[in-house]
Amino acid sequence: MILITSAAGQTGTRIIRLLVARGAAVRGFVQSEASADKVRALGAQAFRGDLRDAQALGDAMRGVERLYHIAPTLSFREHEMGRGVVDAAVRAGLRHFVLHGVMAPYLQNINYHFAKELIQWDLYRSGLPYTVMLPTNYMQNVNWTWPTIVERGEWQLPYDPERRLTWVDLDDLAEAAANVLTEPDHAYGTYELCGSNSFLSRVEIARLMSNALGREVRAVKVPVEAYLDACRRMPFFSRMRTEELDQIRAMFTDYDEYGMPAGNAKVLSMLLGRPASSYAQFLQRLAEAWRKGAGAGGSALTHYGLPSLD
Ligand SMILES: NC(=O)c1ccc[n+]([C@@H]2O[C@H](COP(=O)([O-])OP(=O)(O)OC[C@H]3O[C@@H](n4cnc5c(N)ncnc54)[C@H](OP(=O)(O)O)[C@@H]3O)[C@@H](O)[C@H]2O)c1
Known part of the structure; x- marks a missing residue:
């Protein structure tokens, strides 16, 4: 039995689909009944x-051999x-703990990066056999x-369009997981995971994008505060605390200065x-x-919602 946390999200559902197709027994750890339905489907x-x-984590790990832990966005x-998931895994005697981390977890100025680094430390000291994925x-x-x-032919984000970052196709990442x-x-x-070129x-x-769409697309930088306001109006982000949304500002400020010069496609290609x-x-x-009308609900797309500054 393989347990996956945050199982109903865009990462978890892709991994579950592949594991079930391979005949693996999978259990998804979810919060809401709607997510439970999604996982059962x-x-x-x-x-x-x-x-x-801790009690719920212990109960969920009964009969489980392997775990894939994804932290909520x-x-x-x-x-x-x-840390609670690592402790529960130790108590349950799991044979393999796979952590869904992030590329450059050592970025201390971005909470969701450094939290993953701290969980890596917890795993390192846990005595559990582990693998860390750094997408x-x-x-x-x-x-x-x-x-x-x-x-509109405009790609609006709040960081310098000339800064270079690495990127990974989530479908490749799910297959590697x-x-x-x-x-x-x-x-x-x-494993540091990113796509080719x-x-x-x-x-x-x-x-x-211009080639794929057959129309000119320009990358533009928009003010970060306007971008955050647009996020706050979206259902996905509207329930988040101020400190949680502040991470978006920290992330784009870092991209604006440094991009993300980390990752090499050889590792993912090997996997x-x-x-x-x-x-x-x-x-x-x-x-x-998009042309076939799959639109925002299409399986190639994420489910966060569609912030627009218009
Ligand atoms: N997007 C990227 O480019 C990227 C890159 C690298 C790494 N990551 C990492 O990937 C992770 C997010 O993956 P994702 O986008 O697949 O997740 P997601 O779609 O945001 O899914 C989050 C899930 O977490 C569950 N959840 C929230 N709070 C919970 C709680 N207290 N207890 C139990 N479950 C809870 C929710 O379940 P319910 O619906 O039942 O409430 C939801 O289905 C993050 O750690 C992120 O840093 C993302």
Whole structure:
């Protein structure tokens, strides 16, 4: 049995789908009944609980051999939750703990990065066989601004369009996670994960978007406060605390100054047994899904919502 936390999110659902297709028994740790339904519809068991509840974590880990821990997006309790999951895994005697971390977890100025570094320390000291996945920015994050890109030919984000970051296709990442959970010999590995030729500026990606869409797309920098206001109006972010949303400002401030010069596609390609997808390949798929009318609900896209500064 494999337990996945934050199972109903965009990462968890993709991993569950692949594991179930391989015949693995999967249990999804979720909070709400709606999420439990989502997980059951994928062919997994659902366990409802709060990641801060030690008793619930212990109950969810009964009969479990392997675990994939994903922290909820931007939670300020991320380290507390992660430490609780590690402690429960030790008590339950799990054979393999896989942590969904983040590229450059050592960025102390961004809480959701450094919380993952702290959980890595907890795992290191736990005595558990572990693997750490360090994915860079999901290519699928472009969904946040996709309608403005398609309709206005503008990619609006609050950081310098010339700064380069690395990117990963979430579908590749899910496949690599499923491999790590079902293959032997991944214990004590820490894997930085990014796509092929993916160290790109938004100016370079906008050129790829122009090719994929057959219309000119320009990458523009918008004021960070206006961007945050737009986020606050979206259902996904509106329930977050001020400190949680502040992480978005910290993240874009860091990108604006340094980009994200971290990650190399060799690791993900090794885990997949084929070259990791490039941003150009992802965009071709996305543009095709959009043309077929899949729109914002399409499976190539994320579910966060669609902030627009209009
Ligand atoms: N986006 C990126 O580019 C990127 C890149 C690298 C790493 N990451 C990391 O990936 C993780 C997010 O993955 P995701 O986007 O797949 O997640 P997500 O879609 O935001 O899913 C979050 C899930 O967490 C559950 N949840 C929230 N609070 C909970 C609690 N107290 N107890 C139990 N469950 C709770 C929610 O369940 P309910 O619906 O039942 O409430 C929700 O389904 C984050 O740690 C992020 O830092 C993201």
